Amino acid sequence: MNTTNFALRHIGPREEDQNQMLKTIGVDSLDQLIYETLPDDIKLKIPLDLDEPMSEYEYLTHIHELSKQNKTFKTYIGLGYHPTILPPVIQRNILENPGWYTAYTPYQAEIAQGRLEALLNFQTMVTDLTGMEIANASLLDESTAAAEAMSLLFAVRERDQKKNDVNKFFVSENILPQTLSLLQTRSTPIGIELVVGNEESFDFSSEYFGAILQYPGKNGQVTDIKSFIEKANNAQIKVAVAADILSLVKLEAPGKFGADVVVGTTQRFGIPMGYGGPHAAYFATKEAYKRDIPGRIIGVTKDVNGNRALRMALQTREQHIKRDKATSNICTAQVLLAVMAGMYAVYHGPKGLEFIANKVHNTASTVSNALSKLGFTQTNTSYFDTLSVKANASKIKVIAEKHQVNFFYPDVNTVTISINETTNLKDANQIVAIFAESAGKETIKINSVSEDNHISESLQRTSDFLTLDIFNSHHSETELMRYIKKLERKDLSLNHSMISLGSCTMKLNAAAEMLPLSSPNWGSIHPFVPIEQAQGYQTILKELEDQLTEITGFAATSLQPNSGAQGEYAGLMVIKAYHESRGDHHRNICLIPSSAHGTNPASAVMAGMKVVVTKSTEKGNIDVEDLREKAELHKDNLSCIMVTYPSTHGVYESAIKEITKIIHDNGGQVYMDGANMNAQVGLTNPGNIGADVCHLNLHKTFAIPHGGGGPGVGPICVAKQLVPFLPGNPIIKTGGDQAISAISAAPFGSALVCLISYAYIKMLGAEGVTQSTKIAILNANYIKHRLQGQFDTLYSGECGRAAHEMIVDCRPFKANGIEVTDIAKRLMDYGFHAPTVSFPVAGTLMIEPTESESKAEMDRFCDAMISIKKEIDMASKDDENNVLKNAPHTLEMLTSSEWLMPYTRETAAFPLEYVKENKFWPSVRRVDDAFGDRNLICTCAPIEEYMDA
Known part of the structure; x- marks a missing residue:
């Protein structure tokens, strides 16, 4: 085994496992499976042009050397971004802990x-x-x-x-x-x-x-x-x-x-x-x-035993349900x-935050006083941390950068200085010395920080904050470490078991990809520093853009959108700008298939477009004739289509090139939702299929962790005609020569986590990313075959194959009184997070194993599903007191002196032998969503307030 080959660490099934899985599926080779899965006319004819893959060791050496190209100056730019002190207890136990960063929404x-x-x-x-x-x-x-x-x-x-x-x-x-x-x-x-x-x-x-x-x-x-x-x-x-x-x-x-x-x-x-x-x-x-x-709002409710429980409140605002009527995008x-x-806030508490805020304000006051003594005019009469000083900006800039200091320069006669949590007495003296040098004067030495208050009396805070126990109890590292661990134990994440969420792609987030995020050379760079101070970042971001452009078959990429939802919006806004540049301001019709992601119509409405829904066939594909009819009907006003490929139903639709041609023939552009890009990489791409723009979910296809529901990054890749309109930024030049205004606050969006996707591509290379796609398809089809005869798969390709995910139908079990939600909750007792529930079809599970899961883990999951099917068969519509309706089962319930269930405690808690080896205990029983919505409590209210509700 080549221990330097990252692909061997990233991809789950070993070679001998792959051979067994292919045999189960009924094909002779992986290439035969891919041939039977993808339409021939969309397959790439030549491999991707990416650098040779690096080993983990080579990559970490490479990224460390690149980090030295970033200049970590003392930075007082402000404008919403400030140097901070991340408590090591939080860094080690949350940021660097897969128990926190690999959890799902x-x-x-x-x-x-x-x-x-x-x-x-x-x-x-x-x-x-x-x-x-x-x-x-x-x-x-x-x-x-x-x-x-x-x-x-x-x-x-x-x-x-x-x-x-x-x-x-x-x-x-x-x-x-x-x-x-x-x-x-x-x-x-x-x-x-x-x-x-x-x-x-x-x-x-x-x-x-x-x-x-x-x-x-x-x-x-x-x-x-x-x-x-x-x-x-x-x-x-x-x-x-x-x-x-x-x-x-x-x-x-x-x-x-x-x-x-x-x-x-x-x-x-x-x-x-x-x-x-x-x-x-x-x-x-x-x-x-x-x-x-x-x-999202997190609210308090109760479980079936009446115990306090938490969940996302008012979930009907979620896009899959409200679609074009959605308030915003829940993603x-x-x-x-x-x-x-x-x-x-928990660690520092109100007194700690007061100490930090006072230190910042007092340091700013002290610097202001010293600058005034030097003869400079500080124009802010009431301020917290930022001083606005009248001075020769270009002269100050030269001296400041010579001393490795960044201020902000709003105009030629103004310098602003934003003091932060890290600023100490030595830093304050350095700031004053820079201004003294510019004036040709002897500096004023600051020996202590004054306690002047420069906030208008009418605006000074008098109200209390953070008075609850939670903010006044965990101020030692030991206490906070244990509190973080207590919460971590209540959450199922990828470090426990497979999370087979269709459309969400919970693949490995490799440690080597994550390690650089803790480096100050990457973490301490302000987004508005001069470009020459961020050459490490510029090198990586440019190379990542080029990698993604190559993978998607397009002409250029913008990394600015900082979520998939923002990517959708950015792609549509770029299309809108393209039409308007041609005088086609009236083109506002967006065709969206009924099977599309729920976020699509919400994004289209935000972009000022009118949504026209097209039909799906019984097999779950886009109804081409209905699409053609609507495209021709609206050809004078057609802006675009939003299409997901492979489809949201987990199928490579063979008519995709015909679909893109219909849109182009009627004056529209093709927006491809990149949610399923992990089933395209190396095998086909949006450019080859005929799309004009796609967004990518870097937290899906390119290994950024979900982080419990964020961070995500949603860059857009575009065809040649759309390049001029890529989004800009008012401070740092980005985008095309006719750039739309900003999509996100920072010029390159969430740049820090782009390091992860850069690492993923850098260590896998062309062969590795392509093999990842193939194994994702293999794993999905293996699960499909293992569940055959127990669960029906709703949609398949023309040769009976799934793409990287598939939908299993749970609606027939209603005859036994069992809903898809019961299966989702029962899976918790087996140690698994449920697949995607009731999307895109109500009453179904959408299963996506990803390429990172081993055959052994998939077998455990399939064993659990088959065992649950036996439990369903034993259930009756007339008796809801069964193991599925009562799921999940908590440790408190199982250790109670009283047990009145018609099944054993062992059946409830340890339904299969493997569960005993690695039991995950849900901390509450099934939650009551309706109660929480009727009695909305969204803060850490005292228990009395909760009980009153």
């Missing part, structure tokens, strides 16, 4: 109680600091959160008869530049008119439905949001506030002043800058808007980072 609440509690802590932290009533469990970044706030206020205006035809939205000129760019992107398609201006001279006209303020402003000034909000409320204008979360320790909560929405980023709570992300944004609002809030979350930020 908490759709199966009973085996996600740890993550759900950590997210409830996050929501409580946010509501406390913002003074709002309800918060979600994170969004992608501050700028997209601000755009969601604008969209929410626009949506709720319709309930006000005086405002329902008003479309003007005021944006303070103090807003962060990247946020303004994103507001511009999001406003136009949905008919919002942005008006940027000075908040002090705003006239509060009835023409406005809403406004957004920055608190503190982009250059550091803390403006009087209190009086602005008061006037806005009187004028029935709703107000969103984008607030620095650390500043809210010292600044009064915007909710106390009557704000309607408060948004921001939690990056300052211990999360590395990572050249732009990933970081968890926060979104808080009034309870009156709980059904309009974007993303836009950063769970792992939200968990880390929440733990930062």
Whole structure:
């Protein structure tokens, strides 16, 4: 065995296992299986042109050398990104722990109680600091959160008869530049008119439905949001506030002043800058808007025994159900980072956060005083951490960079300095010395930090925050380590067993891919540093773009979209810009097959398009004749089609080239959803099939971990005609020469985790990524054959083969009183997370094993499913007291002195022999979703409040 071959470590089945699996399927070779699975006319004729694969050791040496090309200057740029101190206990036990980073979105609440509690802590932290009533469990970044706030206020205006035809939205000129760019992107398609201006001279006209303020402003000034909000409320204008979360320790909560929405980023709570992300944004609002809030909310409910349990609340907002009526996209979350930020608050508590915030503010005050003594004018009269200094910007820049220091330069006569958690007395003296040198003066030595308060008295915080026990109990490392472990034990993740989620691709996230994320040379780079200071990043990002461009068969790639949902939106906006460049402003019809991902119609509506749904055939394929009819009917206004390939039904549709030709013949572009790209890599590609743009889910096909529901990255790859329109950034040049405005806050999105996908491709090479695709198809077909005779597969290709995933039909079991949910919950007793439930067909399971799972693990899963089928056969519609309806079974239930079930405890807990070796215990019994929605509690409320509900 070649121990340096990464593919052997990444791919699960050994060669002898593969031979046995092929025999089970009934083919002579892997090539025969691929021949019978893929239509011949879409297969690639030549292999991918990628570098020779590296071993893990070679890659780690390579990435370490590249990291030295990043210059880790002292950085005071601010603008929403700051150097932080990540507590090592959080780094080691969460960021570097597969028990946390390989978990899936908490759709199966009973085996996600740890993550759900950590997210409830996050929501409580946010509501406390913002003074709002309800918060979600994170969004992608501050700028997209601000755009969601604008969209929410626009949506709720319709309930006000005086405002329902008003479309003007005021944006303070103090807003962060990247946020303004994103507001511009999001406003136009949905008919919002942005008006940027000075908040002090705003006239509060009835023409406005809403406004957004920055608190503190982009250059550091803390403006009087209190009086602005008061006037806005009187004028029935709703107000969103984008607030620095650390500043809210010292600044009064915007909710106390009557704000309607408060948004921001939690990056300052211990999360590395990572050249732009990933970081968890926060979104808080009034309870009156709980059904309009974007993303996910974690809520308190009870299980069937009446015990407290957590789950995602108001789940009917999820896209698969509401589709084009969805509030936003539920996939836009950063769970792992939200968990880390929440733990930062748990670890430091209110007193620790006060110490950090005071240190930042006092250091800023001390530097301001010293600069004033040197003769410089500092113009901010009320500030938290950022100073705005009148000076020769170009002269300061040269001296600062000579001393390896970065400030920000808004104009030729202004330098801004954002003090952060890491800034110490030595750093403060260095800042002052740089300004002294520029003035040709002797520096002023700072010996101690002053305790001046430069926040206007009317805006100083008086309200309490983080008063609950959880934020006042775990301040020693021992206590926090044990608390993190206690939560981890409640969650099933990939370090326990296979997670066979169709459409979500829970493959190996290799340790060698993850290790560089902990390096300060990658973590401590601000996204707005001069390009020459980030050459390590620039090399990797350019090479990753080239790798993805080659794999997809396109002309160029943008890494900016920081989730698959953002990638969908970005792809559609690029298509829209292309049509408009040709004078075709009227092209707004988006055809979407009925089998498409639920996120597709939601994204199309956000992009200002009108959705027309096309039919599917009984075999689950796109109905080509219906598609042709609708394409021709709408040919004058056709913008695009959104198509997933292989289809959401797990089939390589043979008519795909005919479909793309129909769209092109009628003036449209083809958007391909890259959710199933892991079944294309090396065998075919979107360019070859005839698509014009696709987004990729780097957390699926290219090994970025799901992190419990985020981070994800959703780059778009485009054909030649769309290259000019790739998204830009207002500070760092990105995109094409006719770039659309920003899609994400940072120029290269969540750049830090792009290292993972770069590593994945670098270590596998062309042969390895292609073999991964082939083995994914082999594994899916092996499970399909093992389950034959027990479970019917709904859709297959023309030769009876599945793609990389398949849908098994559980609807016939209703005759025995068993629903698909019962099977999902019973799988927990066998130690497995359920496959995807009821998507894309209600009452089904969509199973995707990925290439990383061994034959032994797949056999355990198949044994569990076959055992469950026997339990189904024994069940009766007339008696719900059975092992499936009572699943999952908890340790508390099994060790109770009383056992009244008609089956044994052993049957409940250890239905197969292998379960005894590695038992996973769900921490709660089946949760009651309806109770939680009727009695919505979304913070760490005292138990009395929960009991009252």
